[in-house]
Amino acid sequence: MEEAIWFRETFEAVRTEVKKAIVGQADIVEGVLVGLAASGHVLLEGMPGLGKTLLVKSLSQALSLDFRRIQFTPDMMPADVTGTNVLNEMRAFEFRKGPIFANLVLADEINRATPKTQSAMLEAMQERGVTVGGHRYELAEPFLVMATQNPIEQEGTYPLPEAQLDRFFFKLIVPYPTKADLAEVVGRTTGESVVEPKAVAHATDVIRMRALVRQVPVAHNVLDYGLSLVVATHPEGEGSSPTAQRYCRYGSSPRGAQSLITAGKVYALLNGRFNVSKGDLKQAAKAVLRHRILLNFEAEADGMTPDKILDEIFTFVDSNDRDPIKV
Amino acid sequence: MSEITRRLSPFSRRVRLVRAWRGIAIGASVGALSAVVWSALDLAGVAYTEARYLVALVTAGALLGALVGIFRQVPTNSLAQSIDRRARLEDRLSSASDQGLDAGSFGEALHEDADQRMTGLKPNLVYPIKVDRWHGGAVALSAVAAAIFLLGNTPFLMGADARKTREELKKEGEAVKRIERENLETPEAKKDMSEAEKKLADELRKFQHDLEKARMSKEESMQRANELAKKEQDLLKQTAKETQKNLNTAKEAMDQMKKAALEKAGLQNMDPEQAQASPEEQKEAEQRLETAKAQAAALQMQLDALNKKLADPKLTPEEKKALEEQKKSLEKQLSDAKDSIAKAKKDLEAMALSKEAADIMRRMKNDPLYKELQEMAKKMAQDADAASKDPRQQISDEERKAMQAEFKKLLEQLKDDAALKEYMKEMLEAMKHGASMGRMKKMCLGLSALVPIPGNGSPGNGVMMQDIGKVNHSQKALPGEGSTTTSVITGAKRETVAPQAYVEIKAPTTIGTRSAVPYVKVLPSYRKKAEAALDHQEIPKDQEKRVKEYFESLGH
Numbered sequence: 001m002e003e004a005i006w007f008r009e010t011f012e013a014v015r016t017e018v019k020k021a022i023v024g025q026a027d028i029v030e031g032v033l034v035g036l037a038a039s040g041h042v043l044l045e046g047m048p049g050l051g052k053t054l055l056v057k058s059l060s061q062a063l064s065l066d067f068r069r070i071q072f073t074p075d076m077m078p079a080d081v082t083g084t085n086v087l088n089e090m091r092a093f094e095f096r097k098g099p100i101f102a103n104l105v106l107a108d109e110i111n112r113a114t115p116k117t118q119s120a121m122l123e124a125m126q127e128r129g130v131t132v133g134g135h136r137y138e139l140a141e142p143f144l145v146m147a148t149q150n151p152i153e154q155e156g157t158y159p160l161p162e163a164q165l166d167r168f169f170f171k172l173i174v175p176y177p178t179k180a181d182l183a184e185v186v187g188r189t190t191g192e193s194v195v196e197p198k199a200v201a202h203a204t205d206v207i208r209m210r211a212l213v214r215q216v217p218v219a220h221n222v223l224d225y226g227l228s229l230v231v232a233t234h235p236e237g238e239g240s241s242p243t244a245q246r247y248c249r250y251g252s253s254p255r256g257a258q259s260l261i262t263a264g265k266v267y268a269l270l271n272g273r274f275n276v277s278k279g280d281l282k283q284a285a286k287a288v289l290r291h292r293i294l295l296n297f298e299a300e301a302d303g304m305t306p307d308k309i310l311d312e313i314f315t316f317v318d319s320n321d322r323d324p325i326k327v
Numbered sequence: 328m329s330e331i332t333r334r335l336s337p338f339s340r341r342v343r344l345v346r347a348w349r350g351i352a353i354g355a356s357v358g359a360l361s362a363v364v365w366s367a368l369d370l371a372g373v374a375y376t377e378a379r380y381l382v383a384l385v386t387a388g389a390l391l392g393a394l395v396g397i398f399r400q401v402p403t404n405s406l407a408q409s410i411d412r413r414a415r416l417e418d419r420l421s422s423a424s425d426q427g428l429d430a431g432s433f434g435e436a437l438h439e440d441a442d443q444r445m446t447g448l449k450p451n452l453v454y455p456i457k458v459d460r461w462h463g464g465a466v467a468l469s470a471v472a473a474a475i476f477l478l479g480n481t482p483f484l485m486g487a488d489a490r491k492t493r494e495e496l497k498k499e500g501e502a503v504k505r506i507e508r509e510n511l512e513t514p515e516a517k518k519d520m521s522e523a524e525k526k527l528a529d530e531l532r533k534f535q536h537d538l539e540k541a542r543m544s545k546e547e548s549m550q551r552a553n554e555l556a557k558k559e560q561d562l563l564k565q566t567a568k569e570t571q572k573n574l575n576t577a578k579e580a581m582d583q584m585k586k587a588a589l590e591k592a593g594l595q596n597m598d599p600e601q602a603q604a605s606p607e608e609q610k611e612a613e614q615r616l617e618t619a620k621a622q623a624a625a626l627q628m629q630l631d632a633l634n635k636k637l638a639d640p641k642l643t644p645e646e647k648k649a650l651e652e653q654k655k656s657l658e659k660q661l662s663d664a665k666d667s668i669a670k671a672k673k674d675l676e677a678m679a680l681s682k683e684a685a686d687i688m689r690r691m692k693n694d695p696l697y698k699e700l701q702e703m704a705k706k707m708a709q710d711a712d713a714a715s716k717d718p719r720q721q722i723s724d725e726e727r728k729a730m731q732a733e734f735k736k737l738l739e740q741l742k743d744d745a746a747l748k749e750y751m752k753e754m755l756e757a758m759k760h761g762a763s764m765g766r767m768k769k770m771c772l773g774l775s776a777l778v779p780i781p782g783n784g785s786p787g788n789g790v791m792m793q794d795i796g797k798v799n800h801s802q803k804a805l806p807g808e809g810s811t812t813t814s815v816i817t818g819a820k821r822e823t824v825a826p827q828a829y830v831e832i833k834a835p836t837t838i839g840t841r842s843a844v845p846y847v848k849v850l851p852s853y854r855k856k857a858e859a860a861l862d863h864q865e866i867p868k869d870q871e872k873r874v875k876e877y878f879e880s881l882g883h
Contacts, residue, residue, distance in 0.1 A: 001436040215432050219425035221408050222418050274433040274440055275422030323412050324405035327345040327454055 007212050007269045010201050011037065017062035017197035022055050023188065024181030031172040031287055032059060032146065034270075037209045038262045040169020041125050041145040043110075043291060050174045051185075052148045056106040063206060064199035065103035066140065070121075072113035074156060078120030082130040083137070095132055100124050103140050103203060107147035111157045121145075122164045142206040162250065162294055169259050170284075171291035173307075216265035218276045225321055226264065226281045230257040232313045233293050243312040247299035252292040259288045278321070286310050331423050331438060332403055334445050338410060339401045341450035346396030352461035354392020358385040359468030366472050370479040375536035381476060385469055413453045416444050479540065493541035496548055500538030507531060523562055531555060609678050616671035623664035630657045853878070 011033060018029050028044070032055060035042040044052050053069060060067030070081060083098030099105065100121070107121060124130045125145050129138045147168070149160070165171070177185060188195065218226075231239035234251035244251055263284030264276040271280065290306040299309065362381040368374035407424035410416065423441035428434045482490045510516060511528045520528065534551055537543055543551070633654050637647065857878050860866050866874055 001439075003432065004436065217422060217426040217430045217433055217437060219418055219422035221404070221421050221425070271417075273417060273419065274437040275417075275419055275426075277417035277419075277422075279417055323409050325342055325401065325409035325454075327342060327349055 001274075003212055004269055004272075004274060007037075007209055008272060010205055010209065011270060013200040014059070014062045017200050018055065018058045020195045020197050021058035021061075022051055023184040024177045025051060025055070025174065028172050028174050029055065030270075031170050032056075034263055034266045034284070035146075035170045036063075036142065036144050036206060037213055037266045038169060038259070039142070039210050040259060040262070041147070041167065043165070043168040043171040044146055044148045044174055045151055045171060046148070046174025047152070047176070048150060050176070052146070052174060053106055053108065056104055056146050058197045060104045061197040062199060063103075063201050063203070065142070065203055065206070067104045067106070068099040068102035069106040069108060070099045071108045072110050072117065074112060074114055074158075076113050076117050078117050079132075081117060081121050082124060082132060085133045093133065095135070095137065097137070098130075100130065100145075101137070101139060103142055103144065105143075105145045107145055109150055110147040111149040111159055113158065115158050115161070118158065118160060118164060121147075122160075122167050126167050140203075142203055142210070162292075165291045166253050166255050168291060169263070170287040172287055173290075213262065213265045213269065216268050216274065216276060218261060218264070222264075222276050222278055222281065223261065225278045225317070226260050227257055228317045228320070229281065229285055229313065230254075230260060230289070232317050233289060233310075235296075241313045241316040243309055243316065244293070247295055247302070247304050247309050248293050249296040250294040252289050256289055256292045260284055263288055282314060285314065329428070329438075330442055331407070331420065331445075334442065335403060335406055335410075335420075335424075338450045338453065339403075339406055341454045342401050342406065342409075343397050343399075345454045345456055346399060347393040348396070348456050349459065349461060350392030350394070350396030351389045352392070352459065352465050354388035354390065354395075355385050355465035356388070356461055356468055357392075358388020359465055359472055361388070362472035363468055363475060366476040366479075369540070370475055372537075372540070372542045375533070375540065376476070378476060378480075381472055385465075385472075389465075410445075410448070410453055414444075414448055416441070419444050489541075492545060495545065496538045496541045496543070499548060499552075500535050503531065503535040503538060507535060521566075523565070527555075527558055527562055530558070609675070612671055612674040612678060616668060616675065619664050619667035619671055623661060623668060626657055626661040626664055630654065630661060633657060 015029060015033060018033075019026075022029055032042050032044075036059070044055075046052065056069070057067055059065075070076075079098065081098050081100050083096050083101065085093040086096050088094040110118060110121065113121070120130075124139065128141075128143055129136050131137070150157075228239055230252045231237070232241040233244050233248060233256075234240045235244050235248040240251075260281055261276070264280040267280035267283050268274070268276045271277075273280075286307055289310055293306055293309065295304065295306065295309070362384050365374060365376050365384070366381060369376040404421065404424055407420040408418075411418050411420045419437070419441040423438045426434060426437060428438055430437065482493060485493060507528070511520070511524075511531070534555055537551075538548060633650060636642070637650050637654065642650070857866075857874055860874075
């Protein structure tokens with residue numbers, strides 16, 4: 001029980017510190033922290049200038065983790081990400097680590113890189129290591145990639161293929177700040193004092209948090225509910241929802257189910273419980289599933305977004321999740 | 328039992344209670360729906376029902392629903408999930424119920440958390456007893472069923488005449504019901520009823536139902552009662568015929584059984600009642616045998632000695648001739664002695680067999696089946712005797728010949744003890760069937776009391792009062808059935824000359840002859856009605872005089 005309390009307190013401390021730098025965007029901050037606790041990478045989608053880089057930077061400061069930022073461009077090569085062997089003064093090849101060798105990596109505008117570079121990046125994300133010149137180099141632990149992509153300016157971009165999107169634990173949509181938040185941002189950034197987050201946790205804490213998350217039990221009925229959510233995104237098969245049948249080309253992969261349950265566990269601890277609830281799963285579901293469903297033409301024609309479709313899917317699953325004791 | 332399971336127990340009991348409450352509503356709704364259909368069919372005249380049946384149906388449905396609710400299982404996991412939902416415990420209980428105390432490092436904390444959350448949680452608040460749509464449905468459907476039933480069964484909704492007719496028909500219906508109860512609903516009757524009787528009983532029941540519901544006019548009721556009575560008479564005739572046949576078969580079978588037993592003993596000509604020889608006879612036969620044997624031995628010795636003498640060569644021809652004559656005489660005596668021995672032996676053997684035959688007879692008489700058979704035969708003889716008075720119930724020569732052929736076959740089969748016993752059983756069954764004749768007769772008399780039954784050559788078609796004439800008060804009331812008497816009215820037929828017999832009950836109609844209005848009290852009103860009918864020319868011209876004379880004769 002003390003462990004759970006420690007988890008929550010640490011999480012809250014980091015959040016508080018990050019919030020000192022980031023105004024508003026509470027959901028995004030929480031999402032990123034949940035991804036971090038669940039060992040998952042996060043894809044942030046939003047307009048430029050919404051504080052994505054600041055968020056990652058602040059996070060690294062609060063957690064005293066290494067932070068690197070990679071600005072992806074079409075001419076970027078995989079070696080620019082992973083690192084490469086260079087001939088040193090001793091006339092021997094020496095591996096020079098790329099920016100991916102950090103605890104926190106911000107892959108800015110990842111969709112601007114060529115598929116080749118994207119795939120090198122995503123492979124490293126998945127394998128938590130890179131192989132150069134036949135030699136494998138392990139990445140630092142904890143390792144978290146936060147990739148961003150701009151929903152506009154699609155010309156000259158290489159949208160991430162579905163298989164690669166699936167490797168992101170969460171996809172978070174960064175909204176515009178509210179007027180009040182904007183005023184706060186302006187006030188903070190144009191004044192004299194600059195607030196820097198303090199380090200309240202360390203890499204070992206993150207690793208401990210991750211281990212703790214895995215111990216949270218999930219009841220069968222809750223697991224069944226989570227799986228029903230995932231299966232309902234499939235356009236065909238048992239448990240498929242009418243909305244998915246109509247608007248989805250592909251549904252979530254099993255990795256989606258894994259991510260959903262893991263995220264649910266984090267939310268359970270955050271909510272002060274020792275069990276995952278259906279509410280936890282629903283809280284995580286949109287961030288987990290929105291980039292894992294592929295819409296068809298009809299969805300685009302009807303103006304359906306993944307979030308709208310997921311809302312309908314939740315309604316469908318909830319309607320089938322009835323009280324087992326009918327009285 | 329874990330702490331969580333223990334804490335779930337009161338909730339489980341509560342769920343059963345609430346389920347029972349809901350089950351009552353669901354069961355009552357189903358019962359009420361069935362009651363609606365039933366009462367609608369009753370209203371349409373397709374089915375018959377009474378208020379108590381409808382109430383019983385709804386009650387039975389409610390009771391069944393309650394029982395299902397109480398005894399249906401409440402799985403612990405389902406209960407935990409349900410409480411989680413209702414008390415907004417965020418799946419704490421279901422997780423604790425699903426995961427044991429040793430489930431990872433959070434097992435204990437999980438159970439402690441769930442336990443803490445359950446403190447102060449009241450089962451009656453989680454599962455309140457509510458009146459839901461099923462309860463509303465049960466009440467509404469019951470009301471509809473009651474309304475439909477009352478629509479067809481409430482006299483207030485009818486006119487004065489219809490009400491009066493209904494009351495009269497209802498009384499008749501009650502009387503028919505009494506006949507049914509006395510004759511068809513006894514345990515013996517239910518057990519022994521033949522198919523034809525069952526069919527008739529069903530028709531009678533339907534008639535009684537229709538009467539109770541006043542689904543017909545008085546005329547129709549008379550007509551139907553008439554038809555039923557005719558059917559009963561036919562069945563009575565048929566049953567009487569069968570009984571007679573069974574009786575004859577039984578009698579002959581019993582005779583044949585005795586004969587077969589004696590045949591087996593080799594005493595075909597012996598009187599079955601005196602099959603056993605006396606001890607004196609037995610002794611005398613034994614003495615005869617001994618004497619004959621001694622005689623034969625002596626003669627044989629004499630003959631041997633004579634043969635030796637004859638073998639002597641010194642004998643003169645005269646001596647030889649004399650000896651040979653003596654030998655012939657001895658041989659004849661010896662032959663007679665041997666015959667005597669054989670006869671005595673045969674007699675003794677026959678006597679031994681007669682003893683065996685007597686044993687068979689004794690065993691048969693001691694058999695409870697035989698006794699039952701005899702009693703049944705006696706009873707049937709009485710019934711058959713009554714039935715045989717009707718000339719139409721006599722058995723034809725052809726039938727008798729066929730029966731004789733059957734007996735011959737039987738003779739062959741009855742030579743064996745086991746076959747005898749089997750046959751007795753079959754006979755008993757046949758007789759039991761025949762015994763139903765008495766029941767049918769009672770029924771027939773009961774219905775006859777309700778309506779006039781046309782006899783041979785009657786005009787039929789329910790025109791009962793056209794042949795009128797002399798009243799014959801010959802028939803007596805059935806024993807123990809009140810003072811109403813039936814009367815046979817004979818008269819000249821309108822067109823044919825055949826004699827006619829009607830059984831008529833004096834008005835007002837009563838059934839079962841339990842009560843009656845004295846004859847003289849009702850006569851004036853009937854006379855008035857007849858006169859009114861004459862005035863309105865309802866009576867055919869050629870019968871007017873006869874009707875007048877009839878009522879005048881009654882007046883005297």
